[in-house]
Amino acid sequence: MKNKNWSVLGIALFAVLAAAFQGFSNLDKILADQTAQTWNTIYEKQEGNNAVATAADPKEYESRIIRNGAQGNNLCTFACNVDWGEDVIPDMLKVFKEKDIQVTFFVTGRWAENHKDLLKQMHDAGHEIQSHGYSHALCSDISSEKVEEEIEKTETAIIDAVCIKPNYFAPAAGDYDARTVEIAEKLGYKVVLWSSDTIDWREGSSAPVIIQRILSKPLDGAIILMHPKPETLKALPELIEQINAQGYRIVPLYRMPV
Template structure:
């Protein structure tokens, strides 16, 4: 498949997350806000030739594997959301940095070193088969105070899977995270930002809240360091959630961009933190 076709497909999949607004919160306290500029975007159909093309792994995506883990008991009841969190509330100029698809032994250590250098905490949404092969990196994330979230086992398009397959993808990843990180994940991010009712219900049953993003750096398409830096610096605002990647392909641009925009954000007065269930 040609590179431009891969990029077009990926953009179509991730665009769906932009239309997901604020989730309901308990009482009058809101832990997220909707983006008023977001416009509805159709997600890929669940059946037929288009669906088959949409779920076919691209050259840089994780390959599917089979297997089912034992059931995990949820660490307490979690509200079943209908939409993921897009923006996190909080006082002052707060932002949340997130990294998807890892951990990768080549790029994740560099990301961790940069964050440690500036004493910044971030959230890593890891894929189970990557985490299973790099458990030591999850331990380092725990030591540095980062949050580790669930990003499924093989990064599939969940809206095309059965409930049992969705549960397997999420449940197995939670087990690996708990064993390596020391705690069960409290946050979940659907691959491509594609949630459905079953996904919301299953993640809630496993004790997780859904988190999307506000700023998509598009670093997965390797647009260049200046493009990534420019996107983050231009769209930076209180409460936004930044999407980047530390795996799934050549992420040297993502690493270099982080090294450039991170000090700029700090010098601009932003407090880079991690999401909390009751807000930032």
């Protein structure tokens, strides 16, 4: 009877471990699905092509938010938000190296903690590493204390991985309010949004669609939002070539006058 009980316990334990492993293996998909749901909610609220300021958007804060760089320099920036996609990022890095460009990665703190080696590769390749908050929480939905914690925990994670302090904060889904700007500035950050969006998280966003979306918008001083998605990866070589062919250079945000 005792042996039988141990056998049952062993089977149960194996089932729990198997379920946990399956959960970890699906984590990337779960996070991506959650992000898509978040973006869909924001887009429905805004009824437009770009998600911005879902809570409060007072005019006095507009000049304190970076949406694009200065025009007239023939420069633009790729802003790649990272909360998942570690399976795609290595190939993105290869494309960026082949095309001789550097971009800005905005990473979440939880992602940075779990992918220190990859984050170091990104940094060592000359790419800029900035903050995307810790847990992809919507700033307008959480307390001031939580907003501060989101920024500070991510700062710690990035410093721990690559020994640099970020100074730009891209809030999840572009969602911010007056508090977000004030808290970010108090902590030494500028809030960054974007001027052009691949919308690569949306179903049906194939590589040709992504390319068309970006090339149909002004490129001078553009901050081009993207994510580490397979179709984005496919779009990158042609997108970079087309941007360069129009006389623009792609640089990290810190190298673009704002």
